[in-house]
Amino acid sequence: MSEKFDFSPAPWIPFRDKKVLEKCRNIKREDMEKHPNPDFKIRVVEDVTSLFVADFFHRIYMSDVTDTRFTAIFPNPWPAAYQNVARLCNRFGVSARNVHTFNMDEWADDDGNVAPLSYKPGLGHAFKKYFYGTLDPENRPPEENIHYICNENVNDYSNIIEDIGGGGADMCYSATGWPGHIAFIDPDTEEFKADSIEEFVKLGSRIVTCHPLTVAENSLFSCYGCSGDVAAVPWRAATIGPRDVANARNRFEMHSLVEMGGINSWQRMISRLTLYGPVTMQTPASIIQMFKTSVFVSEDIARPFTYMDGI
Numbered sequence: 321m322s323e324k325f326d327f328s329p330a331p332w333i334p335f336r337d338k339k340v341l342e343k344c345r346n347i348k349r350e351d352m353e354k355h356p357n358p359d360f361k362i363r364v365v366e367d368v369t370s371l372f373v374a375d376f377f378h379r380i381y382m383s384d385v386t387d388t389r390f391t392a393i394f395p396n397p398w399p400a401a402y403q404n405v406a407r408l409c410n411r412f413g414v415s416a417r418n419v420h421t422f423n424m425d426e427w428a429d430d431d432g433n434v435a436p437l438s439y440k441p442g443l444g445h446a447f448k449k450y451f452y453g454t455l456d457p458e459n460r461p462p463e464e465n466i467h468y469i470c471n472e473n474v475n476d477y478s479n480i481i482e483d484i485g486g487g488g489a490d491m492c493y494s495a496t497g498w499p500g501h502i503a504f505i506d507p508d509t510e511e512f513k514a515d516s517i518e519e520f521v522k523l524g525s526r527i528v529t530c531h532p533l534t535v536a537e538n539s540l541f542s543c544y545g546c547s548g549d550v551a552a553v554p555w556r557a558a559t560i561g562p563r564d565v566a567n568a569r570n571r572f573e574m575h576s577l578v579e580m581g582g583i584n585s586w587q588r589m590i591s592r593l594t595l596y597g598p599v600t601m602q603t604p605a606s607i608i609q610m611f612k613t614s615v616f617v618s619e620d621i622a623r624p625f626t627y628m629d630g631i
Contacts, residue, residue, distance in 0.1 A: 332532065334499055334507035335593060335602040344592040349622050355595070359612040362595060368576035368616045369401050372493065375572060377408045379491065383418040391420040391485035393492040393564060395503070396443045399450045406454035416461045420484050422477075423447050424494070424503040425559040426469045432527040434471050434558045441543040444468040469525065469558040478524030478564050488567025495574045496594045498586050499533035500603035504559035506531040507602045512561070520601050521610075524561040530554075537586060562607055571608055576618035591621050 329336040353362050365371060376392075383390035396402070409416060426443050427435040435442045452466050467484075469477050481489055494502050505512055511528040514520035539550045565571065575591040594605045595615060608615070 334531070335597065335600065340597050341593070344596055345589065345625055347592055347596055349624070352595075352617060352622055355609070357609060360609055360615070361613070362615040362617060364617045364619060364622045366619055368574045368618050371616050372572065372574060373401055373404045373408070376405045376493070377414070380405070380409060380416050380419055381412075381414050384415045387418065389418050389420065389484075390491075391422070391481070391489045393422045393424050393481070393489045393494075393560060393568065394447065395425075395493060395495050396423055396447045399446060402447065402451035403454045406451055406459075409459045410454075410456045413459070415459050416455060417459075419461045420465045420467065421447070421451070421461075422467045422481055422489065422560070423469060424492075424564075425557055427554040428527055428556040428558050429554065430556065432556060434469055434474060434527075435554070436470075437468065446543070469560075474525055474527060474558045476525075477558075478561055481560070481564055482567060485567075488569060489564065490568070491570045491572060492565055492568035493572045493574070494565070494605070494608070495577070496587065496590055496605040497534055498537040498590055499531040500590050500594060500605050501531070501534060502562075502565060502605035502608070504528055504530060504534065504557040505562055505565075505604045506534055507604055512601070512604070514601060517599060517601065517607070520604075521562045521566040521607055524563045525559060526561065527556060527558050530557055540586070562604065565607060566611065568611075571611060571613040573605075573608055573613055573615040575616070575621045577621075585621060588621050588623070588625070591617060 349364065352364055355362055379390050423444050437444050437448060439445055448466060452460060467480065473480060496502060499506055506528065508531060509528050511526055512523055514523060535550050535553045535555055538544055538553045539548050540546060544552050575587055577585060577587045593603055597603055597606060599606045599609050
C-alpha cells in the first residue's frame with residue numbers, strides 16, 4: 321500500500337490556502353463565465369488581443385467623432401496590438417487628438433531611479449515606439465498626452481491620472497501577472513503593505529520591490545530574450561497603485577498568455593485564483609472582482625490542467 325504524500329506550498333508563494341487553490345484548479349470551462357458580482361463579467365473567447373484592439377480603436381474613434389477626452393491606463397510592452405490600433409487609425413483617418421494614455425508601470429534601478437524612455441526593454445519605450453510612433457503625424461495626440469512614469473512624477477502619478485481623467489481613468493486595461501499582480505502591484509511588498517483591503521485600494525503610485533515571480537515571468541518575454549535570464553531583469557519598478565484601478569470608470573482585464581501552442585502557460589492558475597479566489601492582498605489583481613470589469617479569458621487559459629500520465 322502506498323503511503324500518502326502531502327506538503328504545503330513553499331513559504332515564498334504569496335497565496336497558500338490549499339483548499340482554495342484546489343477549488344480553483346478544478347473550475348470547469350462551463351463554469352468560468354459565472355461570478356457572484358453581476359458587474360464582473362467574464363467571457364471565454366478565442367482571441368483576446370483582437371478584442372482589445374477593437375475596444376481601444378472604438379474608444380479612440382468615439383473620442384474623435386464626439387470631440388471628447390478619453391483617458392486610459394495601459395499595460396505594455398505589446399507591440400503587435402498597439403501597432404494594429406495605430407494602423408486602424410491611419411487607415412480610417414481617425415485622430416487620437418483627444419486621447420490621454422498612461423503607462424501603468426516602468427522598470428527602476430537598484431536605487432529606485434526610473435528607467436528612461438531610451439531603455440529599449442522599457443515599457444514606456446515600447447508604447448511610444450509601437451503606438452505613438454506608428455500613428456501618422458496627423459492622427460497623433462499632442463506628445464504631452466502620452467504620459468509615462470518618471471523620477472519627477474512617480475509619487476504624484478495617481479494625482480495626475482485623477483486630475484486629467486476627472487477623478488480617474490475612463491478605462492484601465494490590464495492583465496494579471498504570475499504572482500497575482502496588476503501593474504507591478506505585487507504581493508508581499510513593504511511598499512504596498514496595508515491593514516485591510518479598504519486601506520489597500522487607497523494606495524497610489526510609488527517605487528516598489530518586485531516579487532521574484534515577477535522577475536521570473538518577465539525573463540520569459542521577448543524584451544528580455546525569452547530565455548529565463550532572470551539576472552537581466554530589473555528587480556525594482558515604478559507603478560500605479562490599487563487606487564488607480566479602483567478609480568477607473570471601466571476595467572478591461574485580459575488573460576491569454578500561453579506557450580507551446582497554448583499547452584503551456586504560467587497564467588492558467590493565477591487567472592483562476594484572480595477571478596474566482598478571495599479578494600485579498602495576497603493576490604492583488606483580485607481587487608478587480610470588487611468593481612465593474614469586463615474580463616476576457618482565452619480558450620487556451622480556460623483549458624483544464626493537464627498532468628503526467630498516471631497522475
